[in-house]
Amino acid sequence: MTRPAFRFGPALLFCPADRPDRYAKALDRADAVILDLEDAVDEAAKAAARDALVATPLDPERVIVRLNPADGPHRAADLAALARTAYRTVMLAKCEDVADLSGLERYEAIPLCETARGVLAAPALAAQANVSALMWGAEDLVSSLGGSSSRRADGAYRETPRAARVLVQLAAAAHGAVAIDAVHLDLADLEGQREEAEDAAALGFAATACVHPSQVEVVRAAYRPGAAELERARAVLAAAEHEGGVFRFRGVMVDEPVLRQARAAVRRAEAGSGPPTIR
Secondary structure, rough: OOOOEEEEEEEEEEEEEEOOHHHHHHHOOEEEEEEEEEOOOOOOHHHHHHHHHHHHOOOOHHHEEEEEEOOOHHHHHHHHHHHHOOOOEEEEEOOOOOHOOOOOOEEEEEEEOOHHHHOOHHHHHHHOOOEEEEOOOOOHHHHHHHOOOOEEOOOOEEEHHHHHHHHHHHHHHOOOEEEEEOOOOOOOHHHHHHHHHHHHHHHHHEEEEOOHHHHHHHHHHOOOOHHHHHHHHHHHHHHHOOOOOOOEEOOOOEEHHHHHHHHHHHHHHHOOOOOOOOO
């Protein structure tokens, strides 16, 4: 199987699958919607969420369905409901092993590495042919460690979540997949959301997951290169057309890695709201 190209982003919006009244609104606000059968749905509402998933169709090209964990009681019913829809992209909650992808060979899969085992399994997960992206999650990760807080008092991630973010992105990139950045749960902290999304874009993440519509435009803006960045990228690429090998540009030495970064910035600008493409 040829690895599917990740086509979502940069702003992915979670929507509880038991709230079909929100489906279309969420999709209208974001670049893609994640219909969540897992944490956003109470145990008593799981069956109703699956029924709503089947009864309320959206554009399958812009929908990801988050399934319950493979070792839990709901995965089989989730897959039965999914088979009755046109959706072909799934996010695997608390994915910890390649075996968790069993039965999903015909779907585009996005493992969510949000436990200690999941983060350490990221390279093996990313190597699977139907995996287009990896996402990481901080809150379940810290919970799996026995901790109580993923962030410091100033809102910055503690060291272990930061390390997990790095490991998941590196694993994805090493196998030709992309990485999705974790949610920012403090809805009032749009400045913190902006800083994290700008950092994600600069590092080459393909998308950032959102938990509220107010975060979508912040993420989109963060992934668009600023005017100064775009002008410099286009200027250095134009200069490269008349130079050979390494050259000096505006006081900086330019070589092929710098040119690839410039091309990535231009692609982000030209794609509008689309995700960067790995080259």
